[in-house]
Amino acid sequence: MLAFIIRRLLQAIVVMLTVALIAFTLFxxxxxxxxxxxxxxxxxxxxAQLRQDLGLNDPIVIQFARFVGNSARLNFGNSYxxxxxxxxxxxxxxxATMELAFASAxxxxxxxxxxxxxxxxxxxxxxxxxxxxxxxxxxxxxxxxIGILLIFLFPVTLGILPSFGRGEVVRIGFWTTGLLTASGLxxxxxxxxxxxxxxxxxxxxxxRGEMLEVLRTDYIKFAxxxxxxDRAVNFGHALKNTLVPVMTIAGLQLGSIxxxxxxxxxxxxxxxxxLLFLKAVQNVDIPIxxxxxxxxxxxxxxxxxxVDLLYAVVDPRIRIxxxxx
Amino acid sequence: xTPVLSVRNLKVEFPTRRGVLTAIDDVSFDIAPGEVLxxxxxxxxxxxxxxxxxxxLIEPPGRIAGGEVLLRGQRIDNLPPEQMRxxxxxxxxxxxxxxxxxxxxxxxxxxxxxxxxRTHSSLSESAARKKALSxxxxxxxxxxxxxxxxxxxxxxGGMRQRVVLALALxxxxxxxxxxxxxxALDVSVQAQIIALLKRLCAQHGAAVMLITHDMGVIAETxxxxxxxxxxxxxxxxxxREVIKAPLHPYTKGLMGSIPSLAHxxxxxxxxxxxxxxxxxxxxxxxxxxxxxxAFVPCxxxxxxxxxxxxxxxxxxxxxxxPVTAAAL
Numbered sequence: 228m229l230a231f232i233i234r235r236l237l238q239a240i241v242v243m244l245t246v247a248l249i250a251f252t253l254f255x256x257x258x259x260x261x262x263x264x265x266x267x268x269x270x271x272x273x274x275a276q277l278r279q280d281l282g283l284n285d286p287i288v289i290q291f292a293r294f295v296g297n298s299a300r301l302n303f304g305n306s307y308x309x310x311x312x313x314x315x316x317x318x319x320x321x322x323a324t325m326e327l328a329f330a331s332a333x334x335x336x337x338x339x340x341x342x343x344x345x346x347x348x349x350x351x352x353x354x355x356x357x358x359x360x361x362x363x364x365x366x367x368x369x370x371x372x373i374g375i376l377l378i379f380l381f382p383v384t385l386g387i388l389p390s391f392g393r394g395e396v397v398r399i400g401f402w403t404t405g406l407l408t409a410s411g412l413x414x415x416x417x418x419x420x421x422x423x424x425x426x427x428x429x430x431x432x433x434x435r436g437e438m439l440e441v442l443r444t445d446y447i448k449f450a451x452x453x454x455x456x457d458r459a460v461n462f463g464h465a466l467k468n469t470l471v472p473v474m475t476i477a478g479l480q481l482g483s484i485x486x487x488x489x490x491x492x493x494x495x496x497x498x499x500x501x502l503l504f505l506k507a508v509q510n511v512d513i514p515i516x517x518x519x520x521x522x523x524x525x526x527x528x529x530x531x532x533x534v535d536l537l538y539a540v541v542d543p544r545i546r547i548x549x550x551x552x
Numbered sequence: 553x554t555p556v557l558s559v560r561n562l563k564v565e566f567p568t569r570r571g572v573l574t575a576i577d578d579v580s581f582d583i584a585p586g587e588v589l590x591x592x593x594x595x596x597x598x599x600x601x602x603x604x605x606x607x608x609l610i611e612p613p614g615r616i617a618g619g620e621v622l623l624r625g626q627r628i629d630n631l632p633p634e635q636m637r638x639x640x641x642x643x644x645x646x647x648x649x650x651x652x653x654x655x656x657x658x659x660x661x662x663x664x665x666x667x668x669x670r671t672h673s674s675l676s677e678s679a680a681r682k683k684a685l686s687x688x689x690x691x692x693x694x695x696x697x698x699x700x701x702x703x704x705x706x707x708x709g710g711m712r713q714r715v716v717l718a719l720a721l722x723x724x725x726x727x728x729x730x731x732x733x734x735x736a737l738d739v740s741v742q743a744q745i746i747a748l749l750k751r752l753c754a755q756h757g758a759a760v761m762l763i764t765h766d767m768g769v770i771a772e773t774x775x776x777x778x779x780x781x782x783x784x785x786x787x788x789x790x791x792r793e794v795i796k797a798p799l800h801p802y803t804k805g806l807m808g809s810i811p812s813l814a815h816x817x818x819x820x821x822x823x824x825x826x827x828x829x830x831x832x833x834x835x836x837x838x839x840x841x842x843x844x845x846a847f848v849p850c851x852x853x854x855x856x857x858x859x860x861x862x863x864x865x866x867x868x869x870x871x872x873x874p875v876t877a878a879a880l
Contacts, residue, residue: 454641
């Protein structure tokens with residue numbers, strides 16, 4: 228098991244270095260960093276001095292090593308727009324994105340899995356057909372359109388729930404949370420639904436497909452032949468086997484929820500990293516872009532690692548130390 | 553004595569888009585207490601579906617369209633699902649073909665045993681575990697007290713089939729339906745499993761419905777044998793008679809196609825053609841297009857099972873052709 232974890236960690240490091248290389252290339256070669264930082268009236272000497280101070284005259288390899296070293300210490304340099312350290316800007320918005328992402332992920336799992344199980348167990352019922360038809364909408368409507376429709380329906384037409392912002396937040400250490408105030412929770416509802424709807428329908432269809440497959444297996448047939456109750460067969464034997472592949476997808480989806488929250492964040496003006504990133508793109512604020520890239524890659528890699536470990540917990544066949552006797 | 557299992561005129565249908573397929577048509581047989589009934593036939597003859605119908609696990613949209621299934625004289629084919637569930641495992645055990653896929657890979661075998669035992673009895677967790685241990689011991693798992701906490705993938709195929717047998721026998725059923733229990737196993741292990749099945753069922757007093765296409769297994773194990781063809785029973789009788797002196801031309805062909813060292817024949821007998829599809833079962837006797845001895849009534853009139861010597865056979869060669877029908 229330990230060898231397994233170490234191997235996965237090494238792989239994760241390789242992935243991170245690759246992403247770092249891309250982020251570094253972005254920083255170093257998309258435009259001249261010196262030109263981005265200084266004003267028009269800066270003299271050539273001052274520019275040369277800055278170039279020397281930033282180490283841009285050093286060999287590329289050393290520059291990359293320095294970039295990796297700095298990034299590992301969370302030093303991503305200063306934002307071109309705000310002239311403040313990028314890490315502070317991100318730390319400020321990180322909790323907002325994470326709360327939104329986890330709320331959507333939770334919503335999509337808590338609703339998607341039961342719906343998937345229901346549609347698999349009651350294949351021909353009218354409710355299953357409604358779920359399946361509704362899931363088509365969730366899969367095919369683009370996120371921003373869902374967001375706008377929800378805004379039109381709830382805040383505009385019905386006058387309930389806020390249409391933008393995060394509501395009141397409470398600061399706990401470095402983390403700001405909107406989960407402890409009524410207005411914060413209200414503000415979370417629409418963005419979370421918008422962001423989670425696609426994942427929810429995806430998970431529902433995935434669970435349904437897997438469950439139907441599992442229900443056809445011999446061990447389910449044998450479990451029925453042993454006279455186990457429907458409950459034990461469906462939820463004890465079938466569901467557990469269904470969730471093994473669902474776990475992987477759900478994990479990967481959590482990564483993409485975080486990464487692609489930017490559309491939802493921009494529709495709802497949610498003060499998260501996505502919104503920060505969008506503004507950075509508009510203003511060619513490269514330090515923010517490369518830091519965001521690294522952060523998202525790090526989240527993906529971490530989630531993958533956790534999913535792999537969970538896999539081993541759930542499925543004994545994957546445990547490395549459990550060899551057939 | 554009441555037979556453990558009585559199947560009366562059983563008919564199983566599968567509605568499809570292109571019409572209703574009749575997989576089992578008018579099948580009747582009895583299994584006496586402690587008896588081993590072998591059911592043989594080519595693939596698609598309806599052997600497995602008969603077993604599945606008895607235990608009430610026909611997958612919808614398939615359904616029992618006629619006839620009855622009686623367990624110790626009590627009708628079970630029309631029981632409500634919950635009552636039928638209580639019979640499964642408790643009074644009728646079932647063993648499937650592939651031991652590699654019959655066990656849930658995510659649960660320890662001890663859990664699966666305890667779960668089955670506790671579903672059918674009021675034993676406590678620890679008492680059920682004790683029983684599970686003794687069952688594993690009985691089916692010949694070495695060191696059961698450590699192996700009980702192993703996962704299915706940690707067992708070989710033969711060992712897994714032993715676990716499956718332990719599971720099927722966990723609640724002391726009166727009848728065990730074994731659906732090709734050795735087909736997926738190595739030849740060297742097959743004999744062990746068959747011997748074990750026979751010994752266990754004898755010890756527990758369970759009757760056996762042994763579904764297989766292996767005549768060797770039948771010859772060694774069964775008391776009586778039913779030969780199925782195209783969803784019907786062609787011949788049923790004591791195993792010795794059916795093997796030594798088969799009556800139905802199909803059984804004759806089946807026996808002739810088995811290689812034997814005892815008598816020297818140059819070539820094995822082949823039955824020409826293949827089993828009809830369910831969509832195109834011939835009229836009259838379903839075997840008549842392949843039958844070397846088919847005559848006037850065979851394509852038109854369906855033969856019923858009739859006693860002949862100590863067996864029963866469904867063939868016009870053995871019972872008088874009805875005069876009224878001849879007039880047609």
